[in-house]
Amino acid sequence: LVQRVDVVRASMKELAAGSVTSPRGFQASGITAALLLCDTPAQFAAAFTQNAFAAPPVRYCQDLCQRVPHLRALIINSGNANCCTGARGLQDARRMADLTAELLGLTPDEVMVFSTGRIGVPMPMAKVEQGIRLSVPALTHDGGTQAAHAIMTTDTKPKSLAVEIEIGGVPVRLGGMAKGAGMIAPNMKLAGAPHATMLAYLTTDAVLAPGLLAQVLGASLDESFNRVTIDGDTSTNDSFVALASGAAGNPVIQPGTPEAASFAAAFNHLAAQLSRLLVLDGEGATRFVHVEVSGALNREQGRRCAMAIANSLLCKTAWFGADPNWGRILDAAGYSDVAIVPEKVTLDYDELPIVRQGGDAGTPEALQTAIIKRPEFHIRLNLGAGEASYTVWTCDLSYEYVKINADYHT
Amino acid sequence: LVQRVDVVRASMKELAAGSVTSPRGFQASGITAALLLCDTPAQFAAAFTQNAFAAPPVRYCQDLCQRVPHLRALIINSGNANCCTGARGLQDARRMADLTAELLGLTPDEVMVFSTGRIGVPMPMAKVEQGIRLSVPALTHDGGTQAAHAIMTTDTKPKSLAVEIEIGGVPVRLGGMAKGAGMIAPNMKLAGAPHATMLAYLTTDAVLAPGLLAQVLGASLDESFNRVTIDGDTSTNDSFVALASGAAGNPVIQPGTPEAASFAAAFNHLAAQLSRLLVLDGEGATRFVHVEVSGALNREQGRRCAMAIANSLLCKTAWFGADPNWGRILDAAGYSDVAIVPEKVTLDYDELPIVRQGGDAGTPEALQTAIIKRPEFHIRLNLGAGEASYTVWTCDLSYEYVKINADYHT
Numbered sequence: 001l002v003q004r005v006d007v008v009r010a011s012m013k014e015l016a017a018g019s020v021t022s023p024r025g026f027q028a029s030g031i032t033a034a035l036l037l038c039d040t041p042a043q044f045a046a047a048f049t050q051n052a053f054a055a056p057p058v059r060y061c062q063d064l065c066q067r068v069p070h071l072r073a074l075i076i077n078s079g080n081a082n083c084c085t086g087a088r089g090l091q092d093a094r095r096m097a098d099l100t101a102e103l104l105g106l107t108p109d110e111v112m113v114f115s116t117g118r119i120g121v122p123m124p125m126a127k128v129e130q131g132i133r134l135s136v137p138a139l140t141h142d143g144g145t146q147a148a149h150a151i152m153t154t155d156t157k158p159k160s161l162a163v164e165i166e167i168g169g170v171p172v173r174l175g176g177m178a179k180g181a182g183m184i185a186p187n188m189k190l191a192g193a194p195h196a197t198m199l200a201y202l203t204t205d206a207v208l209a210p211g212l213l214a215q216v217l218g219a220s221l222d223e224s225f226n227r228v229t230i231d232g233d234t235s236t237n238d239s240f241v242a243l244a245s246g247a248a249g250n251p252v253i254q255p256g257t258p259e260a261a262s263f264a265a266a267f268n269h270l271a272a273q274l275s276r277l278l279v280l281d282g283e284g285a286t287r288f289v290h291v292e293v294s295g296a297l298n299r300e301q302g303r304r305c306a307m308a309i310a311n312s313l314l315c316k317t318a319w320f321g322a323d324p325n326w327g328r329i330l331d332a333a334g335y336s337d338v339a340i341v342p343e344k345v346t347l348d349y350d351e352l353p354i355v356r357q358g359g360d361a362g363t364p365e366a367l368q369t370a371i372i373k374r375p376e377f378h379i380r381l382n383l384g385a386g387e388a389s390y391t392v393w394t395c396d397l398s399y400e401y402v403k404i405n406a407d408y409h410t
Numbered sequence: 411l412v413q414r415v416d417v418v419r420a421s422m423k424e425l426a427a428g429s430v431t432s433p434r435g436f437q438a439s440g441i442t443a444a445l446l447l448c449d450t451p452a453q454f455a456a457a458f459t460q461n462a463f464a465a466p467p468v469r470y471c472q473d474l475c476q477r478v479p480h481l482r483a484l485i486i487n488s489g490n491a492n493c494c495t496g497a498r499g500l501q502d503a504r505r506m507a508d509l510t511a512e513l514l515g516l517t518p519d520e521v522m523v524f525s526t527g528r529i530g531v532p533m534p535m536a537k538v539e540q541g542i543r544l545s546v547p548a549l550t551h552d553g554g555t556q557a558a559h560a561i562m563t564t565d566t567k568p569k570s571l572a573v574e575i576e577i578g579g580v581p582v583r584l585g586g587m588a589k590g591a592g593m594i595a596p597n598m599k600l601a602g603a604p605h606a607t608m609l610a611y612l613t614t615d616a617v618l619a620p621g622l623l624a625q626v627l628g629a630s631l632d633e634s635f636n637r638v639t640i641d642g643d644t645s646t647n648d649s650f651v652a653l654a655s656g657a658a659g660n661p662v663i664q665p666g667t668p669e670a671a672s673f674a675a676a677f678n679h680l681a682a683q684l685s686r687l688l689v690l691d692g693e694g695a696t697r698f699v700h701v702e703v704s705g706a707l708n709r710e711q712g713r714r715c716a717m718a719i720a721n722s723l724l725c726k727t728a729w730f731g732a733d734p735n736w737g738r739i740l741d742a743a744g745y746s747d748v749a750i751v752p753e754k755v756t757l758d759y760d761e762l763p764i765v766r767q768g769g770d771a772g773t774p775e776a777l778q779t780a781i782i783k784r785p786e787f788h789i790r791l792n793l794g795a796g797e798a799s800y801t802v803w804t805c806d807l808s809y810e811y812v813k814i815n816a817d818y819h820t
Contacts, residue, residue: 119737
């Protein structure tokens, strides 16, 4: 299968101006709200934040996941997270689904609802309803990029793309969009049990065996959104939903087959690309940093250590300042509460050895600095304690992040 | 005992220009290195960082803790942490002890060694030795404030104070000094098992029953240094050491007595005051924030939740911007992985109700903002899940923190 995946990656085609409407069978619009409609009942899979204050729309969608086999539409507002809004919040989420369904001639159970923005403020329902009413007549089969614009909050650019692969000689497409630049440290779980406010949506026209979409989405999380942290703040509204229209007409993709591996490879590619776009557009970010921890006792320890480094203020500010200060990286690893054999520890910055046997590898500081000045670089830390590894994608911490979030609006 | 403690607190006297040499029997100096000498063998207790990369001087002191009953001197250099320096680091730490002992006519096992500063750079031993040689003849019985100056790194002011209490009619003094402004999130454990770079030293002339000093120091940690976080980065060198000269000549203080409670109250007061001074001098700090979590299932959950809020970039930047954005506080609590009953959650800012039943309490935003503009305020969050509570002391995150730590030195 690995070989097959390589072949697929090689033959995967990025589509110009790709979006969630690149796959057949989908319409979208983005006026003030974003709306995505599948022309036919779509198979779906979803993952949600595990935050204890998961917002009413998240809880609404989680409940749907338990009850319905198909979806037709997603309605998404940005500006207000409808979170910590109690019974009224749930009522407002339901009203958004009801109105969308009514205008589209669907039942409410065919509609999922998503919100992003400020926490703790009641939804301005008159405005939201007006947004929904405008979005329905605006639906088109090429509205995906408009929708990607409409879901932005502090994002500086829309995040939208699509790829095409072949399954049994039939072209199959996958499209995606995402938003999020702050309060980003997704930790989502497949629906049924929630864990990230990034919002991400993936569409495909593939014909899939039942259950396969959930399996693929679940497996993609640790390789994509859940390995992203901008500021370590896991949101109350993080959601990732995939819809499959079946409009490609390919032979049904069965689990465990080379075709399933091909589909998963394309799915993972899109999810990973959207995740990268989130970090690249991180609030105030000037560096994209791969924190690759290996030699961990197990994957969870690798994740905890990589996250400690990626979320360390001292590491993040050093990167912003192009200071190669490796002591801060070892310090963060050292307090992450994972097994470490200090005298076996190695650290590399891209192609440069930085630490060997837990101490200075002797690489001149000027060479180290040159790496940290790169817009994208790799921190490779081996803990010397085991065989497991985990990679996290993060950014630096700049004056601009402080400015954006110090928020003098009040 | 509680009543007794109140009486002691009421009768505790802060000493003007107090320092580690306010208690009788201590000499100190601070030229480039800081040196503290007890005129007679001192009882001692110590707590150290639990960072996996605990520095050679920390390991050296931990070993001493296992072996020796008394100490005479502490030698402290600032500028270089002697951390991740391998076998040479340990040798350098030992050399500092040996030289100090030799110059003072002591055995090396009577001397503890402390270093703070940059990680990963070999100690400039010629300079360090010169510092030690200068510090010995400079020792005086009122050198405490000089020593407090000498241990500073990015601190903007020295942290030094002392109090006097009465034990059995005899005046007993406790003095202390500390340093640290960044890489501050101490998590120390009583020696023997390490857990915080802040350095803190406490002296007393009290006569104490064996074991009492360790018991008091151990119990003080959670009420003082371990409840402090400036940036969440727990250092490789954090150390807190207490020395008792016995020079006051009071009746021996026995565990479990009102006198022990009095002594502990004074000890805790000093440790807490030094901790407060660390936060007040936090790199770039403009606010002192008490994060008080109650209604937690247990103390550990209370601590985890309070630390999540105190270390949240979104909370810290909001405080800097005087933005009362309570959604960020609930969000951080929500991802801290503790038991929460959202509909029972309450939040107060000082005297103002902010959240009731998990939602907006309706206090006008202008009033909320007025609180967050105060130089010191309390965030009081009740999780509605239990009876346990924990308080953390922290500060905001400003442009200045980023500037100090982006460190354009390279």
